Amino acid sequence: MRVALLGSTGFLGEQILEVLSAHRDFEVVLLGGFRNVLKLLNQATSFRPRYVYSPHLEGLSVPCHCHTLTSCEELEAVLLSDEVEGVFFAASGIAFFEIFLKLLRTGKTTWVGSKELLILAGDLEGSGLLLRYPHLIPLDSEHNALWQMLRLLPREEIAKVYITASGGPFYEWQGSFADITPEMALAHPNWKMGTKITVDSANLVNKGLEVMEAFFLFDIPQEKIDVLVQRESVVHALVEMKDGFVFGVFAPPDMRLVIQNAISPRRLEHPFQRLRFAELRTLHFDYPVSQRFQGFYLALYALSKGQGYPTLFCGADEACVHHFLTRNISFEDIPSILEQVLDHDVSPPRSVSEVQRLFQLGFSQAEALIRQRSILR
Known part of the structure; x- marks a missing residue:
């Protein structure tokens, strides 16, 4: 298959290239990146794409x-x-939103690692994206796990699905969230990921985005989607049936396993790490603490408010993460800013341009609140 990879210079993009390099039935015909042009050109030298x-x-x-x-x-x-038969979206953000929607409608295989693209597409088109676009394949580990299980289990017999979270570096933090620095937030205990997703994981906003993603992808009611903190990061998703039996997907926290599963209709041998149950010994489960992880619950609130608010939330979160990393706000400020942005009234988007404007509205409203804070200080 001739494939294109957008976001090849990011962490997910690098892992996709590593997996593709071991599969001769894939030819990388296009590599796309943004600012890290030196790495992009080095990749082009190694993989010899046409574009x-x-x-x-x-x-x-x-x-x-x-x-x-x-x-x-x-x-x-x-x-x-x-010239292109399939496309990997490994870049975060919404830069390729319009192209993404056009590709979905062509029927080309589309692998997506960007939560924002899926949330914005769902905000525009409603839930059940995978029912309308069966050639769409999620690359989040949790949604890949659900994707595997929901193809095998009868929908009418499902009581609830669970997405898991590691809890990040601050789940047992005893200090003030105001003292958390960008360097501390970027030190994830289990996963190696890009910058924005790592910050979002540190305050569990990422898990709220993943609930949105599951809602829009799988057409599962929000009240049937739950989140469990699973500290070891080896249980990626669970499906509870009406009769009380629970199915789960277990694997080491390694995105290369997810990518290989997503690109192959068969389960293939691989050189990556395997789960060793005797070394695990214990598995810990818990629920997110509402007082500690307000951003997570604000994401759920945004989803419950309906169309328009998930996109608004994504735009505001983009601004908050940027300004936290540039030290303009504290880690503790993020949920407060998100909550204030969600107080604004918005209408459901009816077009691509309206979705893009809503995202930008969330971003600009968050930035205005951040400027006000800096003036008051």
Whole structure:
């Protein structure tokens, strides 16, 4: 299969390339990145794609076998052409939202590691994205686990599904959240991930986004989606049946396992780590503490408010994470800002441009609140 990879220079993109390099039936024909053009060009030298995309490639020397793409229009033309049979979205954010929706409607295989793309698409089109687009494959470990189980279990007999969370580095933190630095928030105990998702995982906002994602992907009512903190990160999702039996997916916290499962219709041998139950000894489960992880519950509230609010929440969270990493706000400020943004009235989006405007509205409202805080200080 001829595939394109957007976000190849990020952590998820690097892991996708590692897995693809071991599968000869995949040919990488396009690599796309943003600011890290040196890494992108090194990848292009190694994987020899026909195309390399970045808005920052203008005037740079690229490998002679590559065509340079610097605009979204050029990128879209290649992705929608017969030269590309499947696309990996490994970049966070909504930069490729319009292209993503167009690709879904072509029927090309589309692997998605961006929560924001799925949430915005669901906010526009409603729940049940996988029913409308069966060629859409989620790359989150929890949703990949649900995707595996829900294909085998009768929907009408399911009582509840559980998404698991590690709890992040601060689940047992005894100090003030105001003292948490970006370096502390980026030190995840179990997973290696990109910057934004790691910060979101530290305050469990990420898990709220994943509840939104599950709702929009699988057409499961919000009241049937629950979250459990699973400290060892080896149980990725659980499905509880009406008769009380529970099915689960167990695996080491390694995204390469998820990627390999997502690209192959068969279960293949692999060189990655395996689960050793004798070394586990114990599994710990708990529920998120509401007083400690308000951002998680605000995400659930945004979903319950209906169409428009999940997109607004995503935009506000994008701004909060950026300003926390640049030390303009504290870790403790994030849920307060998110809560104030959700107080605004919004209407359900009816078009791609309305979704994009809602995301930007959430971002700009959060930034306005952050500016007010800096003035007051």
